[in-house]
Amino acid sequence: MMEIRSMRELIEITKLEKKSIGQIMLMKEEKKSGKDQETIIRMMEERLIKMKEAIDSGKNDPSPAPSGISGGDAVKMSQYVRRGKSLSGTYISDAMTFSLATSESNARMGVIVATPTAGAAGILPGVLFSLHENDGTPYEELVMGLFTASALGYVIANRSFISGAAGGCQAEVGSATAMAAGTIVELKGGTPEQAVNATAIAMKSLLGLVCDPVAGLVEVPCIKRNVIGTSIAFSAADLALAGIESRIPCDEVINAMYEVGKDMPRVLKETSLGGLAMTETGKKVKERLFSKKS
């Protein structure tokens, strides 16, 4: 099988092999690792189950993170959604709740699955389990969705970057949101082209986003950016499923993300020396936390 260096090549291979993006990634892993399909699927299934466990523990846990600056919002959101009055509809509202639950677990040093990073770990589980909740997408399909997401993330990671320290939040929440958008499309029966369009549209929406965590913690603003990422993923998926294309091809969007990330000043790349980290409140939090420790 040829190497997948771009979304264009990925789409070509899906056509050649008459398979979905997820199936192509599964085949590729089989060749690369020498493991059989069943073993690889079981490994991915284990990750899906860990995601579900993080959601379940986070959803009902009102306790704050050790820092005291996050925690308890998943419980609030879950109660609000249950009252049936949320404005964004159940797909997005549930995804928001699950995303909060996962990212809050992460901040408590709980066990999560990096997708592609821990800082962005709330987005993909959020949308996947919202699909399960709202239209009964079975776990087997969610597992295939994880292969779709990994294929999209694989191209992004090798062409650009996925860590906030290297490329800002656009590389982290941006990549995760882009992966989630394409995955929703494939799970909802869209073509590989449509999935890649959704990926491009989602990434464009977050281009330029800086990484500015308050006190260096993966909490503020990271957790809520994960939450908003799920709604961007659903919006981008809807656009693509409606047949709307990204005017800039996905590979060029990824290249632009790389260029923007390279040009982004160091103070806005996870050093906590700029952006929200340097607001009056951000600085106070840092002072309070680190004077306590030393």
Next chain:
Amino acid sequence: MEFESCFDIIGPIMVGPSSSHTAGVVSIGKFVHELLDGCPEEADIIFYDSFAETYQGHGTDKALLGGLLGMNTDDSRIKHAIEMTHHYGLTYGIQLEGSCPYYDHPNTTFITARSKDSIVKVGGVSLGGGLSKIFMINGELVDIRLSTNDDISTLATHFSECVKKDTVLKGVV
């Protein structure tokens, strides 16, 4: 192509909060642990750049120490690693610096670790998503890719000849 597997993107299964500042660093520490074939008695740790600025918030120190003590990325004891160094008899120091002179990346660390009669100096970089790389062992440039799916113990045994006896290396340190 740094990222090779679907599990480099979906994974690792890990304790939070950061795949680059926590999980990837556990693997670097674990590699040193395996090189020395056990927990070191002393470790001098340098954190560069982004690691230096944010290590407290991300638990990067706990992650590296956890790895040095032999833990994996999904070990829930990582958050207690600092307290656990006492039980294991590991004394350590952490030094903070700007850009790493050996490797151009914001998430870099350099560890000098000593066990009874061995010493090893290891440079590591965390590339994101839990993937990391050892770029230097005892002054020699190397390129050892560490994914949490890899068996770090097997990887390290290929480089065990790099571990110098303390007496041999003292002259060049």
